[in-house]
Amino acid sequence: MGTQVSDGDYVASLQARVKELEAENANLLSRLAHCHCSQDDQILYGPDYKDAKVTEPKKSNGESQRKIRNKPGYSTAFLSHHSKRYVALKVMYFGKRFYGFSAEAQMEPSVESEIFKALKTTRLLVGDKKDSQYSRCGRTDKGVSSVGQVIALFLRSKLKISGVNNGSSGEYVFEEKHEGELDYVRVINRELPNDIRVLGWCPVPVDFHARFSCLSREYKYFFWKENLNILAMKTAGTKLLGEHDFRNFCKMDAANVHTYMRCISMFDISPTDVSYDGNQLWVIKFRGRAFLWHQVRCMVAVLFLVGQGLESPDVRI
Structure with a gap:
């Protein structure tokens, strides 16, 4: 037979549970009073952080990621x-x-x-x-x-x-x-x-400029070797070294570009340690102080034509 519980006992158990919850709530409030999370957030997000709405969307792995949604007119x-x-x-x-x-x-x-x-x-x-x-x-x-x-x-x-x-x-x-x-x-x-x-x-000092203070830029183009003639590509690539007029190796931007003279200080073609199904991954490297719009893509395109035998390694710049 089931145990009979009187209304009085049921009310008493509820009252006891309410007291337990109140005590637990007081304990949590006490712990929160010593937490510096709000201070850290104000340091990161500013003194008006409390006016922002905070949501916690779920990541794909189940963890929550805090995001701050700016209040209207922010x-x-x-x-x-x-x-x-x-x-x-x-x-x-x-x-x-x-x-x-x-x-x-x-x-x-x-x-x-x-x-x-x-x-x-x-x-x-x-x-x-x-x-x-x-x-x-x-x-x-x-x-x-x-x-x-x-x-x-x-x-x-x-x-x-x-x-x-x-x-x-x-x-x-x-x-x-x-x-x-x-x-x-x-x-x-x-x-x-x-x-x-x-x-x-x-x-950095206030006169630093990310573009004009840059001493050199290096580009890498990765490709699968397949049937390309690497030796011919190297021969053609070395002709790009030094200062040249690269107007035939770029996308023209006459409104913003006043000179097409650019200097290539380093060129190299070398294999990487990556291969797949007998095909090795290679990399072309260019280094220079500045490049024209699409210059690297155009130079690589010509090197591929040389590697396929469609252009001579002595192709003119």
């Missing part, structure tokens, strides 16, 4: 009173799904637009893109990947202002200090898609 202008510092970020990305690096092509997605979305979400961007004194090392085309893209801009700093005030640029931290600074790499990567990663950062 602007980075309110961050202008924060100290800031000029930094260079080293970025890598897998370019297969992107319409190039630059957001100016107005084709989405682009690597640059994803980076600035992350900077705005994390509230590291002080003001807008114009105010950040932004520069980039180069613009890769659709489908091109990079392991060493460099961008430079002003980001919010946790360090105290160093007493510099140059009018329109505002106040900023200029020392080469790292201790106590925001972990820019971790904060930005938390909001970036998986095919874009920030590898590192360093403080």
Whole structure:
């Protein structure tokens, strides 16, 4: 036979359970009072963090990933009173799904637009893109990947202002200090898609320009050897070394380019340690200070014609 429970006993058990829950709730509140999570979030996202709505969408592996949804009318202008510092970020990305690096092509997605979305979400961007004194090392085309893209801009700093005030640029931290600074790499990567990663950062002087301060750029083009004549390709490639007029090896951009003279300081074709079904993966390398629009693609295309026997290794530049 089942045990009979009177109404009085049932009410008493409920009251006891309510007291247990109240005690547990009080314990949790006490523990939360000693938690510094909110302080860390205000350090990362600014003093107005409490006004933002926080959601926790699920990742594919079941873990939750915190995302901050800006309240309506949100602007980075309110961050202008924060100290800031000029930094260079080293970025890598897998370019297969992107319409190039630059957001100016107005084709989405682009690597640059994803980076600035992350900077705005994390509230590291002080003001807008114009105010950040932004520069980039180069613009890769659709489908091109990079392991060493460099961008430079002003980001919010946790360090105290160093007493510099140059009018329109505002106040900023200029020392080469790292201790106590925001972990820019971790904060930005938390909001970036998986095919874009920030590898590192360093403080740079305000006259640094990611494009014009660059000493050299190196491009690699990977290909399967198949039946290509590698020796002929090497012979043709060495003729590209040095300074030449490369107008026949690029996509013309007469509105922005005033000279087509470029210098190739290094050329190499070598095998990698990757092979598949008897076919080995090779890599073509070019290094120079600057390249024209589609110059690398055009040079590689000519080398392939030479490797297929459709052009002479003595092809003229």
